[in-house]
Amino acid sequence: MVTKEAGWYPDPQGLSQVRFWDGDGWTDYTQPFAPEEVVRPGPATALADYPYLAGADLRSASGPRTVSTWTPAPVAAPAGVAAGRQRSGLLWWLVGAGVVVVVIIAVAINALIDGDPATGGGGGADPAPSSTASLEPFAPGDAPSGTVPAGGSLTTVLEVEQDGDYLVGATGSSDTLDVEMTITPTGEPEALPFPSDRGYQLSDLLGGSWSDPGYWVWLPAGSYDLVLTERRGEQVDVELQADAAPEVIPVEAGVPANVSIGADSAAVLRVSTDAPVSAVVDVRGEDEDLDGHLSYLSGDRVAAVDDRGPTLAETVGGTEYDPYLELDLEAGVSYLVLEDLYEPTPSFSVSVTFG
Template identity: 65%
Template sequence: MLTKEPGWYPDPQGLPQVRLWDGDDWTDYTQPFAPLEEVAHGPTTALDDYPYLADADLRATQGPRTVSTWTPAPVLATPGATGPRRSGGGLVWWLVGAGVVVIAIIAVAANALIDGGSSNADPGGGADPVPSSTSTLPPFAPADAPTGTVPADGALTTVLEITTDGDYFVGATGDEDVEMTITPSGTTEPLALPDDRGNALAALVGGTWSDPGYWLTLPAGSYDVVLTERDGLETTAALVAEPATVVEVVPGTPVDVELTDDAGIAVLKLTTDVEAGAVVDVRGASEELDGQLTYLTGTRVTSIDDRGQTVAETIGGSEYDPYVELDLAPGSTFVVLEELYLSTATFNVSVTQG
């Protein structure tokens, strides 16, 4: 697995160009190799040379991404094409996606030339487009599971009513790739919720990898919920807010966590009043156990299942026991513990903060 820092690297397909690596995947952005003679432009000036990348989604894709400063050009669908809603790692889809993006960029440039250089696109940035339409659901509570329509190039809005302080799994599922924001009513700062729950979490809680959803600590009150579709398509989406059973882990106090057939997973809750680093050390009660931790970093869900031989030899535990260093924000942080192969298991969990 490639673990290089984001940046420009030789194209992995062997083409005479460099391609942008965003830290996780190869993107669709390429440029020719820099000339041999020293010039003032290169990978370090890429965003200045190509300002339209500033608000682009740099993850690999099977189709074009709409950038807020572009006037989208029509793209014909490939007859008979099937596959995941977004890039799933297939080489063919990756190459098709790259070709479509190039065609879209050429079409926009041609439009600008035909109009005498008066294209609506503003490479320097601009205001986000206003949704063309909005549909609204009545307010709902955790016991409900409302379904509504996200209009094309628009948004589905509703209000989540929480009557009891607690921990909840909040998310949405859709026929297409929906995004969700949840904001305490009367405020403007949305809570941290991942755009994609990822394969590991989807396998545990349902839905698909591109559906949003994660655990949140919600005080009683009202929350504004907005659903959009990433590619501006009309879709049907269902919302969910379910009370969660969690295991509170206090830093410095190890706790034994049992996984059973009924639960399958344990949701660990770490709480801190200040921003701090922490180490989560999980050790199986027997060597044949293989645990995995799934957690949220920023807006991305990540999983880790092995500490590796070096860490095991240094601090103990099996090389297959999970071990992770986290940056905790004030409030609650949720980490999901599972056993990869057995239905029942016991793990000792300790958290060291500082």
């Protein structure tokens, strides 16, 4: 059980805001993180920035002003020094010009030797090793393996023959390694929305590590460029995944859906919209003992929400442990993952309302 004094704390839903804890539970009161005060240099900070001017006369003047901390006059060079410097400068100029000529001749000779087959030259130094590897194209149902170079990328092409819901991802060879995945329709400029990390909750359901990419995505028939990029400077062995997901449950706005979840699993909900829209997802358990949990895609990360709290329960209904989510949906298909934190075979009613 969480025990701490009432006050403002980082939002447990992972949003960029703080939420008020009343000592017993989270309330509906939120506010953005307080911005850090930035002190910009200016008249108010002049003396702090330049302390040596504290005793100087800083009044405006029409001409140059001598500051007490400056040397009042240049020191005159002894007689004969200037001429000596001129002769010394000419000498060093001649030496430098000679060095440049020697370097140019050496580079030219080396280029001729490297480019001449008769002398064994190979046309120059070997190119730097590539930081990009590639795999042969694959289809859903396959599970190809490959290696992502340290700080580099692994590329391949996913060939989809049929429109549908697909679970796409990659599993790294170690829990401490980290790669991100982009999925871009071949020939298109923009990648599809996809998380860089599947998060802890989905790693419990899908396996792998929290930092492995993986989520559901709607793919019309066609080709998709998949790029996996390593983010920690370590070589990563990965296994790719692209499986059809026939158990996805479509939920239409304004039409409640009854969702039953099998033992030790979760339900994947599909919500479609033709245009960007704000939406409310209201999940209610069939009895008060259920404690639902929703995971959803927010930008390039997986976020989660579980309890609506007592205030919303009194306002909109349901129990304080039922999930309640307000979010902005982009045009197209969005996916939410519903599970119960404790019961093995729960049932829920799910309603989606567009604002």
